[in-house]
Amino acid sequence: MKVLKVSGIETFYGKIQALKGVSLEVEQGKIVTILGANGAGKTTTMKTIAGLIKPKTGTIEFLGENVTGLRPDQLVKKGISLVPEGRAILSGMTVMENLDMGAYQRKDKEVEKDLEDVLKRFPILKERKNQLGGTLSGGQQQMLAIARALLARPKLLLLDEPSMGLAPLIVAEIFKIIKEIKDAGTTVLVVEQNAKQALKIADYGYVLETGKVIIHGKAKDLLEDPRIVEAYLGRKSEK
Amino acid sequence: MLLEQLINGITLGSIYAIVALGFTLVFGVLGIINMAHGEIFMFGAFVGVMVTSTLGWPIWMAFLAAIIVTAILGYMLERFALRPLRGKKGVSHLAPLISTIGVSILLENLSHHLFGAGNHPFKNAFAEIHFTIGSITIYVVQIVIFVISVVLMMALSYWLSKTRAGKALRATAENLDTASILGVNTRQIITLTVVMASAMGGIAGILVGMAFNSVNPQMGLSMGLKGLAIIILGGMGNVKGAMAGGLILGLAETLIVAYGDSGYRDAIAFLAIIVILLIRPQGLFGQKTSEGRP
Numbered sequence A: 001m002k003v004l005k006v007s008g009i010e011t012f013y014g015k016i017q018a019l020k021g022v023s024l025e026v027e028q029g030k031i032v033t034i035l036g037a038n039g040a041g042k043t044t045t046m047k048t049i050a051g052l053i054k055p056k057t058g059t060i061e062f063l064g065e066n067v068t069g070l071r072p073d074q075l076v077k078k079g080i081s082l083v084p085e086g087r088a089i090l091s092g093m094t095v096m097e098n099l100d101m102g103a104y105q106r107k108d109k110e111v112e113k114d115l116e117d118v119l120k121r122f123p124i125l126k127e128r129k130n131q132l133g134g135t136l137s138g139g140q141q142q143m144l145a146i147a148r149a150l151l152a153r154p155k156l157l158l159l160d161e162p163s164m165g166l167a168p169l170i171v172a173e174i175f176k177i178i179k180e181i182k183d184a185g186t187t188v189l190v191v192e193q194n195a196k197q198a199l200k201i202a203d204y205g206y207v208l209e210t211g212k213v214i215i216h217g218k219a220k221d222l223l224e225d226p227r228i229v230e231a232y233l234g235r236k237s238e239k
Numbered sequence B: 001m002l003l004e005q006l007i008n009g010i011t012l013g014s015i016y017a018i019v020a021l022g023f024t025l026v027f028g029v030l031g032i033i034n035m036a037h038g039e040i041f042m043f044g045a046f047v048g049v050m051v052t053s054t055l056g057w058p059i060w061m062a063f064l065a066a067i068i069v070t071a072i073l074g075y076m077l078e079r080f081a082l083r084p085l086r087g088k089k090g091v092s093h094l095a096p097l098i099s100t101i102g103v104s105i106l107l108e109n110l111s112h113h114l115f116g117a118g119n120h121p122f123k124n125a126f127a128e129i130h131f132t133i134g135s136i137t138i139y140v141v142q143i144v145i146f147v148i149s150v151v152l153m154m155a156l157s158y159w160l161s162k163t164r165a166g167k168a169l170r171a172t173a174e175n176l177d178t179a180s181i182l183g184v185n186t187r188q189i190i191t192l193t194v195v196m197a198s199a200m201g202g203i204a205g206i207l208v209g210m211a212f213n214s215v216n217p218q219m220g221l222s223m224g225l226k227g228l229a230i231i232i233l234g235g236m237g238n239v240k241g242a243m244a245g246g247l248i249l250g251l252a253e254t255l256i257v258a259y260g261d262s263g264y265r266d267a268i269a270f271l272a273i274i275v276i277l278l279i280r281p282q283g284l285f286g287q288k289t290s291e292g293r294p
């Protein structure tokens, strides 16, 4: 079953066209990754899916329903959560308050239990729960951003460059967490610069270039694709 | 008597704090100075005059009526003067400020029209009741004003730090996009903020009527400018700063009038700002940057 189906979206910033007809699909229970150089339109794609920017043309379907043009909070309700580029921690609120905000729309009785589980899964957050979000390190902030998004119990989790600016050990930890999230049943769409590691955990991948999808295919095929090896894996894979 | 003056200063300061809180909430969430806040406050005061003097109803009804009227004014301000300008491409960031100035002039003219120019007496059954401790005289109305202000400030602080909606307001103030991807309907929060801030202005209007027994259509402008001064003093968008700034200004003004030259009363606020900003550009409680939303 398809969780997400994006068809031909074109998104503009004023007169600048950032997306020139992007189409992609995400299957239930899979990890799909979007690769591409700086400025290719990855973040714009994620923001458009999450409702932060409205596409000029094209449609976005979520679980078979047309959700194009809905507000971000309406999409959260439907089950889409975004961990944006740069994490977007509420720096003037405590770690605990950030987590509370993650479950903002939920009124069910399991919020407390989910909070406990999250604190167990991320002991560093438990240790710092009364500390202001802005005082966490980059890696801790990324953990907090992911934990916060999970508290909304999304059906589709959007991650925009979760490994950006983190030390290799933390990057490995983040990828491990993404894998766990998938194993727990949440579908994941993740933007990454770290092409090799992303393709290793992903099932499917898309490559964006100047606002268009130029290559897509099964992650394990992309890992071998000479065009990708040259442009994105090249030197890194030899290290 | 110094003690008496301190009591006067605290009474006045607590009203200033309530006005400044209205400014600071709107600034925090929308990143704009609401220049119509002073006039909304003035409308609250006139509603008080109507209810107590014209209708002869008790003071608590004046509070209720002022809250309702100013909340509606706040809603209309946001719905018709601010929302249409938001998120539009090519709209100057100064546009909402100009828009609120327009509303402030409209409200002032309207009050001239509705209530007439000049001072209007504000009747209050217990205006003259006072008692003396030793050599100092304390008016019951001062205690009432102080208690109402403190309760209001405590309730607001509690609401902001503990409730779901209060946290959503803080999240929206910090970053609109982040709040929205967490599921906050930020448009609703913005409306709520402007309505709440305006209602607090309305309450302050009644408090000023009680404190000075007189109300006029120009009081909006001077109170508006002082409120603005206070939030710059306390740190833009900062709740604690607004409270402390209000008290400081109230005390400073009262003491200047008592021991200095009363002609400088209204200049104090602005002198204080200049001095503070030279020493602490971000205000007393402000963060390093005071530019509002990035």
Ligand SMILES: Nc1ncnc2c1ncn2[C@@H]1O[C@H](COP(=O)(O)OP(=O)(O)OP(=O)(O)O)[C@@H](O)[C@H]1O
Binding pocket: A013, A016, A017, A018, A036, A037, A038, A039, A040, A041, A042, A043, A044, A045, A085
């Ligand atoms: N707010 C904006 N206003 C104008 N142009 C923008 C804005 N945000 C992005 N763009 C432009 O849109 C294009 C796509 O940007 P986007 O942020 O989506 O790229 P990206 O693939 O996420 O890049 P990166 O890897 O650097 O994060 C770029 O050319 C960028 O300059």
Ligand SMILES: [Mg+2]
Binding pocket: A042, A043, A044, A085, A161
């Ligand atoms: Mg990006």
